[in-house]
Amino acid sequence: METNDTIVAVATPPGEGGISVIRISGENALSIAGKLFHSSFDISKNNPPSHKVIFGEIRDPDSKRVIDEVLLTWFEKPNSYTGENVIEISGHGGTLVTSTILEIILRQGARLAEPGEFTRRAFIHGRMDLTQAEAVVDLIEAASDRALNSAVSQLKGGLSRRINNLFDQLLAVQAQLEAAIDFSEEGLTFQSREITGQQIEDVKKEVLALVGSFHQGKIIREGVRITLVGKPNAGKSSLLNALMQEERAIVTDIPGTTRDTLEEKIRVKDIHVVIIDSAGLRNKPEIIEEEGIQRTRNALEKSDLALVVFDPSQPLDENDDLLMKELGDKPRCILFNKSDLEQKWEKEKIKEFLKDEEPISVSAKTGAGMQGLINAIYDFAVKGDRMGESIFITRERHRNHLQKAATALDTAYESLRSDCSEELIAVDVNLALEHMGSVLGKSFEEDLLDKIFGQFCIGK
Numbered sequence: 417m418e419t420n421d422t423i424v425a426v427a428t429p430p431g432e433g434g435i436s437v438i439r440i441s442g443e444n445a446l447s448i449a450g451k452l453f454h455s456s457f458d459i460s461k462n463n464p465p466s467h468k469v470i471f472g473e474i475r476d477p478d479s480k481r482v483i484d485e486v487l488l489t490w491f492e493k494p495n496s497y498t499g500e501n502v503i504e505i506s507g508h509g510g511t512l513v514t515s516t517i518l519e520i521i522l523r524q525g526a527r528l529a530e531p532g533e534f535t536r537r538a539f540i541h542g543r544m545d546l547t548q549a550e551a552v553v554d555l556i557e558a559a560s561d562r563a564l565n566s567a568v569s570q571l572k573g574g575l576s577r578r579i580n581n582l583f584d585q586l587l588a589v590q591a592q593l594e595a596a597i598d599f600s601e602e603g604l605t606f607q608s609r610e611i612t613g614q615q616i617e618d619v620k621k622e623v624l625a626l627v628g629s630f631h632q633g634k635i636i637r638e639g640v641r642i643t644l645v646g647k648p649n650a651g652k653s654s655l656l657n658a659l660m661q662e663e664r665a666i667v668t669d670i671p672g673t674t675r676d677t678l679e680e681k682i683r684v685k686d687i688h689v690v691i692i693d694s695a696g697l698r699n700k701p702e703i704i705e706e707e708g709i710q711r712t713r714n715a716l717e718k719s720d721l722a723l724v725v726f727d728p729s730q731p732l733d734e735n736d737d738l739l740m741k742e743l744g745d746k747p748r749c750i751l752f753n754k755s756d757l758e759q760k761w762e763k764e765k766i767k768e769f770l771k772d773e774e775p776i777s778v779s780a781k782t783g784a785g786m787q788g789l790i791n792a793i794y795d796f797a798v799k800g801d802r803m804g805e806s807i808f809i810t811r812e813r814h815r816n817h818l819q820k821a822a823t824a825l826d827t828a829y830e831s832l833r834s835d836c837s838e839e840l841i842a843v844d845v846n847l848a849l850e851h852m853g854s855v856l857g858k859s860f861e862e863d864l865l866d867k868i869f870g871q872f873c874i875g876k
Contacts, residue, residue: 419537422448424521428513433509438517440503449503449525451477452517453488460548466492473515474507481521486515498534499541508538510669512792532869535591539857547575549869550811556686556873557687557733562636574807575814576856578626579636582619583852585627586825586845587613593842613832616845620825623818623852626807630815632799635720639688640760640797643715645743646725647735648696650751654780655725656680656693684790687797692719697739711740719739719797722748723789726775729757732765745760749792751776756782814855821851 422442440448450460455472457464464470468490474483486507496502507513522528539549551570558564569575592607644652657681678693678729694712716722726736737811749771752759756779768777776792778785809815828844 419540422526424518424526424539425529425534426518427504428509429452430511432511433615435506436509436514436523438507438514439534440505440521441496441498441529441537442526443499443501444525445501445503448521448526449488449490449505451524452520453486453505455488458486459490461747463492464488464490466495468491468870470811474505474520475690476520477524483516483793484508486517491595491720497543498537498542500537503656506516530869531873537677543741544571545573545852547579547814548573549857554810559639560636560683561686563639563709565689565842566636570810575809578622578807579852579855582850583613583621583856583858586849589619590842590845590849593845596838597842611834612841616829616832619848620785620829623822623825623848626809627818627822629808630810632797633810634812635687635797636808637810638689640684640721640793641690641692641693641719642721642723642793643694643712643719644723644725645694645712645739646696646727646741646753647714650696651728652680652696652725653693655723655751655778656691658780658783658786659691682799683795687794689793689797691723697735698744716742716746718790720747721793722746723751723793724748725751725753726757727754728761728766729754730758730841732769734787736769747796748773748795749789753776753780755779755784760796766860781821793827817851817855821848824851 420443424440424442427437427439446459450458450715452530453459453472453475455470457470457472459470470488470490471487472486474797475481481671487504489504490508491497491502491504492507493501494497505517507517526555528845535544535549538544539546547631548571554567555571557840558567572632589612591859628727644656646652656678660680664700680691680693682689682691692715694715696707696708697712724739724743726739750773752761752775756775761769774786776785780786809818824844824847828848830840831841
């Protein structure tokens with residue numbers, strides 16, 4: 417991707433609105449703006465004060481026609497979002513007027529920006545590291561207060577500082593190892609292996625703590641994915657409607673009414689939740705049900721939690737046993753629905769069937785027990801012990817690199833304990849440094865940047 421030319425894009429959402437913002441970034445941003453912006457302060461002859469707003473008109477350089485009255489802001493490099501010269505033009509938010517101004521700017525030699533290119537340039541020019549760049553997307557897409565707070569913390573460098581601190585600690589260890597290798601015959605005294613081993617272990621422990629934060633981080637960023645599963649007519653769709661507090665799913669007394677998965681979003685306190693209603697699981701389904709059941713299995717595999725719905729107003733049967741086998745070791749919450757009806761499951765049978773699991777009794781019809789279900793979903797999401805922390809890793813990319821870094825450090829520590837040479841130990845410490853650096857973008861490949869910044873909108 418060319419990064420030396422001047423780019424432009426509309427930074428506000430498409431459609432009509434109060435204002436629209438057009439952003440220009442690059443070496444020629446000011447000279448391009450000077451060809452179409454006219455005010456009492458002539459920006460074509462004098463540099464305007466940086467970070468100050470100027471009122472003026474946009475005129476077509478060819479026809480001299482006035483297009484709009486606008487506010488122009490000049491950000492002189494390097495103190496701009498991208499680290500380059502940046503112009504932002506705030507005009508009236510009409511579709512035609514915005515597209516007309518954009519077209520005029522393109523005629524003056526700017527290029528239409530690619531998705532995420534402004535933030536990509538900010539990364540390339542050192543205005544932010546890769547975790548901060550990813551946080552820009554998280555901030556835009558935040559669907560809960562926790563997601564917003566986490567994204568802001570990461571954008572302000574919370575995660576970067578923590579990983580950089582560990583990186584620097586490990587760099588000091590590597591320096592000691594390299595010194596011992598390079599000056600082994602000089603008769604010098606180096607740091608003891610016991611201290612080096614302890615330093616490696618301390619860094620590994622911190623890295624693993626970050627790896628362990630991924631479950632909560634992913635939930636904060638993406639929300640909890642929950643699948644309602646149960647045999648036909650257990651009341652899954654009624655429970656979905658009760659959680660949604662609206663009639664979203666079709667409910668009938670006919671078993672097998674739900675033939676496909678239905679995905680909806682709700683908020684549980686300050687956690688974003690994606691909840692999926694699914695086709696009932698049972699032996700010997702009708703042909704039309706089989707595809708729906710396979711989709712249920714697919715949804716279950718991708719979910720974080722299964723809400724397993726049983727109907728104790730009906731006798732236990734082989735489909736209840738089938739359901740428990742289908743779940744395997746998937747995290748789950750057992751629900752006894754239709755608590756408003758006469759219960760036919762005996763206590764001894766329940767104990768034998770569920771082993772040590774405690775069910776939650778609910779009634780989708782009356783609402784009884786629903787608050788207990790909501791609390792159970794929230795408790796699963798927050799896991800209680802970590803949600804007080806402000807720093808999490810939220811992306812699979814972070815977790816994979818940090819896990820590999822921890823593995824490399826473990827190998828280095830074992831090599832040290834086995835009295836292996838400093839050269840061998842240094843290889844694994846260096847590998848750990850590479851993986852930690854990859855999280856921050858200290859080293860990167862262009863295809864990785866394409867993948868990350870391709871998630872952005874064009875004007876960001």
